[in-house]
Amino acid sequence: MSNLFTTFSDIWVMIKRNLIRYRRMPQLIVFSFIQPVMFVLLFAYVFGGAIKTGNEKYINFLLPGILVQTVLFGAMMTGVGLADDLSKGMIDRFRSLPMARSAVLGSRTITESLRNVFVVLLMTVVGYIIGFRIEHGFLNFGGALLFTIIFGFAFSWISATIGLLVKNVETAQTAGFIWVFPLAFASSIFVPVETMSGWVKTFALHNPVSYVVNVVRALALGTPVGDNFLYASIWIFAILVVFIPLATYIYKKIN
Amino acid sequence: MAHHPILDQYLRDAEQSGESEEKITRTLLDAGWQLHHFLDFFLFHGELGLGEEIISVKNVSKLFGQFRALDNVDFSAKKGRVTALLGPNGAGKTTLIRILTTLLHSTEGRVKVAGFDVVNDAQKLRSMIGLTGQFTAIDEVLTGRENLEMVGRLYHMEKFEAQNRCAELLKIFELEDAADRPAKTYSGGMKRRLDLAESLVAKPKILFLDEPTAGLDPKSRFDLWHIIRDLVQGGTTVLLTTQYLEEADQLANDIYVMNHGKIIAKGTPDELKRQIGGDVAELHLENNEDIEKTIKIIAPLGKSSPHANRDTSVISMPIEGGATTFLNIVRELDSAEVKIKDFSLRRPSLDDVFLKLTGGETKK
Numbered sequence: 001m002s003n004l005f006t007t008f009s010d011i012w013v014m015i016k017r018n019l020i021r022y023r024r025m026p027q028l029i030v031f032s033f034i035q036p037v038m039f040v041l042l043f044a045y046v047f048g049g050a051i052k053t054g055n056e057k058y059i060n061f062l063l064p065g066i067l068v069q070t071v072l073f074g075a076m077m078t079g080v081g082l083a084d085d086l087s088k089g090m091i092d093r094f095r096s097l098p099m100a101r102s103a104v105l106g107s108r109t110i111t112e113s114l115r116n117v118f119v120v121l122l123m124t125v126v127g128y129i130i131g132f133r134i135e136h137g138f139l140n141f142g143g144a145l146l147f148t149i150i151f152g153f154a155f156s157w158i159s160a161t162i163g164l165l166v167k168n169v170e171t172a173q174t175a176g177f178i179w180v181f182p183l184a185f186a187s188s189i190f191v192p193v194e195t196m197s198g199w200v201k202t203f204a205l206h207n208p209v210s211y212v213v214n215v216v217r218a219l220a221l222g223t224p225v226g227d228n229f230l231y232a233s234i235w236i237f238a239i240l241v242v243f244i245p246l247a248t249y250i251y252k253k254i255n
Numbered sequence: 256m257a258h259h260p261i262l263d264q265y266l267r268d269a270e271q272s273g274e275s276e277e278k279i280t281r282t283l284l285d286a287g288w289q290l291h292h293f294l295d296f297f298l299f300h301g302e303l304g305l306g307e308e309i310i311s312v313k314n315v316s317k318l319f320g321q322f323r324a325l326d327n328v329d330f331s332a333k334k335g336r337v338t339a340l341l342g343p344n345g346a347g348k349t350t351l352i353r354i355l356t357t358l359l360h361s362t363e364g365r366v367k368v369a370g371f372d373v374v375n376d377a378q379k380l381r382s383m384i385g386l387t388g389q390f391t392a393i394d395e396v397l398t399g400r401e402n403l404e405m406v407g408r409l410y411h412m413e414k415f416e417a418q419n420r421c422a423e424l425l426k427i428f429e430l431e432d433a434a435d436r437p438a439k440t441y442s443g444g445m446k447r448r449l450d451l452a453e454s455l456v457a458k459p460k461i462l463f464l465d466e467p468t469a470g471l472d473p474k475s476r477f478d479l480w481h482i483i484r485d486l487v488q489g490g491t492t493v494l495l496t497t498q499y500l501e502e503a504d505q506l507a508n509d510i511y512v513m514n515h516g517k518i519i520a521k522g523t524p525d526e527l528k529r530q531i532g533g534d535v536a537e538l539h540l541e542n543n544e545d546i547e548k549t550i551k552i553i554a555p556l557g558k559s560s561p562h563a564n565r566d567t568s569v570i571s572m573p574i575e576g577g578a579t580t581f582l583n584i585v586r587e588l589d590s591a592e593v594k595i596k597d598f599s600l601r602r603p604s605l606d607d608v609f610l611k612l613t614g615g616e617t618k619k
Contacts, residue, residue: 006411009408009411010408010409013405013408014409017394017397017405020396020397020401021394021396021397024396024437025396088390088395089388089390089391089392090394092358092386092388092392093386093392093406093453094409095357095358096356096381096384096386097381097406097409097410098378098379098381098382098409098410099409099410099411103409
């Protein structure tokens, strides 16, 4: 059998394993779904009235941001899952098998992306119920979802790196929040960046999350995409180029 | 094609009886199979009998920062035999196993397993070994069957092949009834059996077991010993680590005793026991306070220094001269008015060897 074939076969076997885990522990998906639902409700009904978004309905402004936030928070699961495997000795078992070295990490990030497809579709339905409308055609909205998923894939590699470094489920969870929170809140997810002030505004303007949200929002609402697509893509590309080799290197060196 | 007497005979018989072409082909195939089994039988015995070196470790050291987990270790294991690494916690047994199974690189030294360099030929080596780590490594969300099939597929077995092998292993390990239940519902012994089964999916040439029976109840431990013996009978080479002297004594053909990252003794269980020589006198004292006094009295009569267990008030000491020496000890103690609850004279056990080698350090 060719090397490439066995690599794909290994990744597929591992994806199946991860999917079985999700099927048997649906609470994992339910939790990654409850959180964004609460954020949607909180911002749409509590804070939304105080946020000025020009002529656009706030829910239409908010939901594309929430989609990105969902995959951003969801990315933490990658690190948590790997830390779980590490602490239970599964990674030792896998590393002693003649399987492809990339299969454990690759299958994990791909599985998270598959879960993201499911969760963003669900979030769209929730948004629809509380008044969100696709205003720029289904094709563009599909593109927005795809871009969101690709962004989630890139971020799950950062999460994988952290999970492999901390090697412990609780720490991976806490460590996840530390870097995810500032990225989520100092961004264009919930409020227009123009309304922020000082250095937070500067941070928010260049935050990769903002660029991605701007792209997704523009595609969903039919507003101009501008430079955002370029910058968002550069960020995603840079994250993949740095974190795929980094996570793989750490995986090989685990002791 | 070279002619073979058995094949020739079949051909002649077939021609004479005027068999159809199809029948002749079948007969030839049968003959081929017989030849195959014939050779297999011989090869199999060759594997069992020769006892050639299959693991070779030369001058291996492993440093974690400043800490020397392994210090210039020389070690070898022979094909078809059980080799045990015996030692207390922190002796370096697990570190050595992790190096042998490609999980860890040594700082110095050369390691070859089944003819492969553990660093340069790691991937080839991995398809020939099975590892059961110190902690049970099974996916508890998956069923026993799913666990085994996953591992089979990761060894790159065909799907049906993995399924067949998995069914076979479930039967051997008495997990058939629980095969389709998530592994988290299993008992400790069942989990450990599944763990071991996972490392046997690809019929490894060498099986590494890191403290296979740690934390198991006596019955599960006994069952596992039984399984390991069967594997060895089937030609598998086993390398195991253990803290239990009894386990090494029961299972191993060759024992390496480790302490503080070094190999401090090696030999067969009998050879090691002979190192102590003679017999062991064991005295169970009535009063804990008499221990120091007793040691003082009996020490000059022993072959090596006595070892006292302060919790149980039992003192053991290797002696020479059998019953005569033993009676002297008892007499001396009697005249010194040391009260003895029980006494015995026995053959040395691996415990005694271990205590002697580690200088009486308390084993765990």
